[in-house]
Amino acid sequence: MSTNEPRQTNAEKKDAARAAREQASQADVQAAAKKRRLWQLGGILGIAAAVIIAIVVATGGSSSTSSADLTGKPNGAAEINALFAGVPQNGNEAGNPNAKFTLVEFADLKCPVCRQFDVGAMPTIIKNYVKTGKVKIQIRLLHFVGNQDNPGDSEDAARFAEGAGLQNRMWSFVELFYFNQKDETTRYATPAYLTWLGNSIPGLNSAKAIADGKSKAITKQFASYEQQFAANGFTGTPSFLFGPTGSKLAPFQPAGDGSQPGSFTAAFDAALGK
Amino acid sequence: MTERRLRRLILGFAIVGIAVAAYLSIVHFEGLKPLCTPGGGCEKVQESRWAWVNGHKNGFLPVAYVGLAGYLLITASVFIKGESGRFVTAALAVPGWAFSAYLTYNELFNVKAICWWCMGSFTIITLVTIFSVWRLLHGEDLPATGETQPQGA
Structure with missing residues (x-):
């Protein structure tokens, strides 16, 4: 210093x-x-x-389905499996192939009005008319509901259903889907959700249904259904064709709102000559 | 970077944001189809439920109107001087960015379409937010204008 x-x-x-x-x-x-x-x-x-x-x-x-929703059995699984027990299924058709009458439903799996019919009236139709061999039913799936919100969601469900049809379990899946249908503006038909439903149907291989549903043949099938839908002058789902099997089926307007068995049974009984 | 330049940057981007949001609001109000790149992503997004604040079609408030109001408020806030102004701008920009990010997520992963107008707006609000937060945290330390201080005094 x-x-x-x-x-x-x-x-x-x-x-x-x-x-x-x-x-x-x-x-x-x-x-x-x-x-x-x-x-x-x-x-x-x-x-x-x-x-x-x-x-x-x-x-x-966000509208995706959480895994928590996929625990347990889907609603109505046991009832639907019992309903279709003994009913022959072939592609998009269920019932006796030689049934006197055919009912065709144009539907979208995410359509809530279709659900009213498929949950409210269809089980009785299957029990009283399909199981007895009098009427056979066909479903022709469209996929437009909710497309503005969740493009591809309804189509994914329809493709799975068609894939299940290749294993002759389409109607079981369709009914199970309607029993568990959710808000049409949400996205929930994920592969996990579809697999969860499919796994409740005995004999249905869900992974195969997903893979088969992606085929170009099914894309063409959807285009054909859309043409038929428009050609019959239909504008909304569900829409129906009904008539003697083998003949040209005519548009059929159920009585009332179509959610009750009575909306169909009176016309069926009249056609069957009861 | 000066405080004035930062304010001008925020103002410039907010005005571009007003233009974008105003266009989308007019499209919505008039029921027009937005000008878009091929593929129709803009129309798909505009017609989805995410184009409404409450997430339901024909809900109570279109998001385009909210965007327009947000950019107008941000523009006005830039003219408030001092710490209050910096706080108000950031307080408008950050929630605006969060809302825009939420909508962009839904656009990409739920609607699965790209609306370039919406992506443009998200980019604008992102830049406005970055500059606003920077201004809030460092604005007081920045020189007010670009005039240089005399050296070696």
Whole structure:
């Protein structure tokens, strides 16, 4: 240490101490400002999180099906398997191939009105007319419901159904799907969901149904159904054709809203000459 | 980067955002088909339930209107000076970005279509948010204008 350093006067010492205090004070002010800004940003992020949570709740959130929904057996699995026990199925057809009459349903698996028919009226039709060999039923699937919200969702379900048809279990799957149908504006017909349904149908290989459903032949089949739907002047689903097997089937308008067996049975009984 | 330049950047992007949101609002209000690249992704997105704030078709508020209101408010907030202004701009931009990110996720993974107008708006709000947050955190330390300080005083 040099002894030649000039000594500070009292005034200089005071000035240095004041400068140090001011510097420390300024640093405190800056630190407080920084802390305040971070709190502000935290508040803003909190507002953003609250906005998003509110919107997600209001919109019902993302529409994919959670794995929690796929536990246990699907609704109506036992009843549907019992309903189709002893009923021959061939592709999109169920019932006695030589039945006197044929009922054709044009439907979309995600269509809620179709569900009303397939859950409300179809089980009775199957029990009283299909199982007894009087009427055979065919389903021709379209896939337009919910396409603006979830493109491909309805089609995936329809392709699975057609794949199940190649294993002669299409009607079992169709009915099971309707018994478990969800909000048409949500996306839920995922491979996992379809597999979960398919696994409840004895003898149905779900993985094969998914793979087979992707074929170009099924794409052509869908195009053909759409042409038939338009050619018959139909504009919504479900729509029906009914008539003697082997003849040209005519559009059939069920009585009422089509959700009750009586909407069909009176016409069936009249045709069968009861 | 000066505080003034940062404000001008935010203002510029917000005005572009107003233009995009105004176009989408007009398209929605008039029931027109948006100009789009081939494939019709814009129309698909515009007609989906995600084009409505409450996620239902013909719901109570189209998201395009919300976007327009958001960009207008951000534009107005840029003219508020000082710390309050910086806070208000960021407080509008960050939730706006979060909402836009949520809609973009639904566009890509639920509607499975790309609307370039919506992607453009998401890009704009992302830039506005980055600059607004930067301004909130560092705006006080930035020089107000581009005038240089005398050196070696």
